[in-house]
Amino acid sequence: xxxxxxxxxxxxxxxxxxxxxxxxxxxxxxxxxxxxxxxxxxxxxxxxxxxxxxxxxxxxxxxxxxxxxxxxxxxxxxxxxxxxxxxxxxxxxxxxxxxxxxxxxxxxxxxxxxxxxxxxxxxxxxxxxxxxxxxxxxxxxxxxxxxxxxxxxxxxxxxxxxxxxxxxxxxxxxxxxxxxxxxxxxxxxxxxxxxxxxxxxxxxxxxxxxxxxxxxxxxxxxxxxxxxxxxxxxxxxxxxxxxxxxxxxxxxxxxxxxxxxxxxxxxxxxxxxxxxxxxxxxxxxxxxxxxxxxxxxxxxxxxxxxxxxxxxxxxxxxxxxxxxxxxxxxxxxxxxxxxxxxxxxxxxxxxxxxxxxxxxxx
Numbered sequence: 604x605x606x607x608x609x610x611x612x613x614x615x616x617x618x619x620x621x622x623x624x625x626x627x628x629x630x631x632x633x634x635x636x637x638x639x640x641x642x643x644x645x646x647x648x649x650x651x652x653x654x655x656x657x658x659x660x661x662x663x664x665x666x667x668x669x670x671x672x673x674x675x676x677x678x679x680x681x682x683x684x685x686x687x688x689x690x691x692x693x694x695x696x697x698x699x700x701x702x703x704x705x706x707x708x709x710x711x712x713x714x715x716x717x718x719x720x721x722x723x724x725x726x727x728x729x730x731x732x733x734x735x736x737x738x739x740x741x742x743x744x745x746x747x748x749x750x751x752x753x754x755x756x757x758x759x760x761x762x763x764x765x766x767x768x769x770x771x772x773x774x775x776x777x778x779x780x781x782x783x784x785x786x787x788x789x790x791x792x793x794x795x796x797x798x799x800x801x802x803x804x805x806x807x808x809x810x811x812x813x814x815x816x817x818x819x820x821x822x823x824x825x826x827x828x829x830x831x832x833x834x835x836x837x838x839x840x841x842x843x844x845x846x847x848x849x850x851x852x853x854x855x856x857x858x859x860x861x862x863x864x865x866x867x868x869x870x871x872x873x874x875x876x877x878x879x880x881x882x883x884x885x886x887x888x889x890x891x892x893x894x895x896x897x898x899x900x901x902x903x904x905x906x907x908x909x910x911x912x913x914x915x916x917x918x919x920x921x922x923x924x925x926x927x928x929x930x931x932x933x934x935x936x937x938x939x940x941x942x943x944x945x946x947x948x949x950x951x952x953x954x955x956x957x958x959x960x961x962x963x964x965x
Contacts, residue, residue, distance in 0.1 A: 638828045639934030640668060641951040642677070644821040645869045645926065647692070648948030649955060650684050659683045659821060660950035667825050674713045674831035677821045678732050681835050684819050685730045688768045693819050695729040696768040697837020699775045700844045705766035707731040707837055708851040710746070711739060714830035714861025719745050721851040722752040727763035732835040734761065735851070745853060749845075777809050778841050801840055818850055820857065820867030822930045830932060832857050832865040839872065848872025854882035863889045864932050866898070870925030870941070874914075878904045884929055894929035895961055898939035901927055902963040905941070920964045937961060 641664075642648075648659040657665070663680030667673055685694025692698065697705045709731035710721030720739025723746065725731050734756045738747050747755050757763055767775075782800035818836035834857040836850040849872035850856035856872070858881035859865040866884035868875050875881070880901035887897035902925070909921045916922040926940045928947050938947030938960035945960040 638824060638826055638932070639951065640664070640824060640826045641930065641934045641936060641949065642667065642680070642821065642823040643928050643930055643936045643938070643950075644680070644948040645819050645867075645928060646946045646948055646957060647684055647690055647819050648680070648821055649957060650687055650690055658948070658950075658955055659819070660948045661955045663821060663823055664950040664955075667823055672831075673715075673823050673825050673829050674711060674736065674833065677823050677831055677833045678711065678736055681732050681819055681821050681833055682730050685732060685835060688770070690819075691771060691774070692837055693835055694731065694837065695766050696771050697766065698840040699767060699771055700838070700842045700846070702844050703767070703772065703775045703779075704844065705771065705837055706842075706844070707766070707835070708847060708856075709735040709833070709835035710851040710853060710857050711735045711833040712831065712853065712857055712859035712865070713739065714832075714859045714865070717861065719853055719859075721746040721853065722756075723748040723847045723851040724845055725749075725752045725756065727753055727766065728756045728761050729764065729766060730761075732833050734759075735833070735835075746851060748847070774804070774809055775841065777804060782841075818856070818869040820869055820928050822859070822865040822867055822928060824865075824930060824932065824934050828932055830859055830861050830865050830930065832859045832867055832930075834867045836869075849875040852876060852879075854879040856881065858882045858885050860885050860889065862932060864894070864930050866901075866927055866929045868925065868927050871923040874905045874909065874921070874923065874925055877908055880905065880927065884927060888929070888931050893937070894931050894935055895937035895939065898927045898929045898937055899961065899963065902939055902941055906963065918964075926960060939963070 642660045644660050659680035663676040666676035684690050688696035699705050707725045708723045712719040718739050720735045722734050820834040822832040824830045834850045855876045857867045866881040884897045884901050887900050926945050930936045940960040940962045943962040943965050946957040949958050
């Protein structure tokens with residue numbers, strides 16, 4: 604080895620986390636601590652705008668690799684899904700609430716800037732993630748809700764529109780025919796009529812089964828190790844007006860620590876909220892766990908906290924869907940799901956694809 608290449612210089616390069624071709628005559632190597640740029644998302648992150656050539660994760664990864672701010676890239680990606688009328692879980696055409704109104708929730712977190720913003724029960728704006736980013740950038744607050752969030756968006760020039768499509772309006776009318784519109788559970792026996800009506804609509808092909816809960820989470824890290832995340836949703840199908848799930852709540856639907864990693868969720872928000880599981884996952888990674896193991900810890904916590912019979916199957920396992928998408932500061936990632944069969948979207952130097960989620964119950 605050349606005497607110019609000292610042990611100290613090698614250690615210094617490794618500590619900086621660089622991919623180094625600098626030593627002539629030696630092959631390129633990825634030194635310990637290097638970051639692998641990657642964007643991950645829930646499976647609808649492979650949705651492209653109106654059948655276009657590029658999906659959410661592809662757009663986000665491409666922008667990120669060109670040097671755009673990571674959060675700007677991620678929000679440009681999820682905007683594709685928010686504006687897609689065929690995705691019934693997010694933005695325009697999202698499944699309405701019990702009164703037939705589309706109410707949207709979103710939050711975003713910027714790891715390098717240690718900032719966050721969110722909106723809940725926002726009506727009339729197709730891209731709530733963009734409004735959430737504006738809350739982060741332009742106010743001293745983390746969360747605006749309801750009419751206040753809409754007024755904030757209107758004052759910034761966002762058009763206020765009817766977010767129902769013909770498809771979403773027909774789904775709501777059919778749901779009204781099948782169930783009690785109050786959407787409340789009986790205090791005595793926790794009546795299942797509302798859920799059974801929704802599942803019958805899934806069986807009949809009226810409602811997309813994957814979008815009963817819905818949502819898209821998207822997280823990314825660039826070559827500098829800058830981590831950001833965003834989650835956006837239309838929420839639980841035919842929810843009680845004013846219901847807010849986990850998606851806009853920091854630590855639940857999304858959590859980012861710029862020095863550790865990011866985690867976000869889709870699925871039953873109430874189960875996630877009880878344990879603030881995205882925060883739990885990032886904290887487990889802070890303690891040294893891998894993305895997969897940290898995510899599985901959250902699923903185990905949810906399973907332990909699920910005790911109502913209406914939420915359990917015949918084996919005593921949670922009968923609902925919930926997934927977490929986990930990314931650490933090195934670009935290592937995982938998707939985990941309560942039950943087998945889920946996948947998540949990934950885009951890196953190998954291109955865009957769906958990878959299989961690890962699961963707690965088969």
